[in-house]
Amino acid sequence: MNSATVRSLLVRGMLAGLAAGLLALLVAYLLGEPRVDAAIAYEEAHAAHGADHGMEVEIVSRALQSTAGLATGVLVYGVSFGGTAALAYSFALGRVGRFTPRATAALLSGVALLAVYVVPFLKYPANPPSVGDPETIGQRTTLYFLMMALSVLLAVAAVIVGKRLAPRLGNWYATVVGVLGFGVAVGLAYVLLPGINEVPEDFSATLLWQFRISALAIQLTLWATFGLVFGHLAERLLAPKPATTAAPRETAQKAAASAL
Structure with missing residues (x-):
């Protein structure tokens, strides 16, 4: 291209x-x-209701x-x-x-x-x-982007594996293998990466x-x-679509006129 x-x-x-x-x-x-x-x-x-909370200055209004x-x-x-x-x-x-x-x-x-x-x-x-705890925002952000990076890399790997298996298995089964592999790898990442639950x-x-x-x-x-x-x-x-030709009736009329 x-x-x-x-x-x-x-x-x-x-x-x-x-x-x-x-x-x-x-x-x-x-x-x-x-x-x-x-x-x-x-x-x-x-x-x-907190005793140690003071008035916070609002830099940008809601x-x-x-x-x-x-x-x-x-x-x-x-x-x-x-x-x-x-x-x-x-x-x-x-x-x-x-x-x-x-x-x-x-x-x-x-x-x-x-x-x-x-x-x-x-x-x-x-x-x-x-x-969420403000003190853990860095950890939460890092884990989120780590999960995103892993997901993108696993998706790319699934596409590559599917294309390489397509000549032997056919497009359908190669796609199934790629999707299943992606799902299994994502599941393992879910298990291995730590979870975060800070909801009051x-x-x-x-x-x-x-x-x-x-x-x-x-x-x-x-x-x-x-x-x-x-x-x-x-x-x-x-x-792009090919250019439209003249209407059939107009074409026939022009052909008849030229023949005369």
Whole structure:
């Protein structure tokens, strides 16, 4: 693939990421922010009963965080991840099977959602404010990104193994072996890596569940929208439709006129 095509895919990926970010922003504002507000209210209520808690200076207001701050973070993330995904798509196109450009975009989005977010999320799910010990944030962050890196590497290894086994086992059984191997390796990582459970006993289980579902919904919206939009744009670039010919009636009339 030449550099001009890669550049065009990069631009389209960033545009698709922006579109995905807009929809994810809507989901985050409608589903995520009310749960964040409820978690902050819980934290403030418990802090008010503490003897050693002083008044904290609010550097950035909550209203600004939930509007302009949220929009900036989600949209910048959408554009940057869209560009990164477009570069990965340029490398993967034609190397993962005989898929159309649109199907490759959908496949890449699904695998990336699973490896980059769902697998780490199931081991170390997102927590709202007031959940977690501030002194362990470094450990929790390290473990989360370690799980993410392992998941991505295992997904790449599963694809490589599947492609190498395809000539002997066929595409179907090679895919089954790759998926099973990925699942077993992820299960071992779940067992070997330490777990973290710092949810207060009196914290609302319903609120915690709703927050985690909303976090998952944001990522699903982001990756699904990107896959659909970028797949459409990539298809138009890489497999454009042939130019339409004149209508059959007009062609026949012109042929008859020239014959006269």
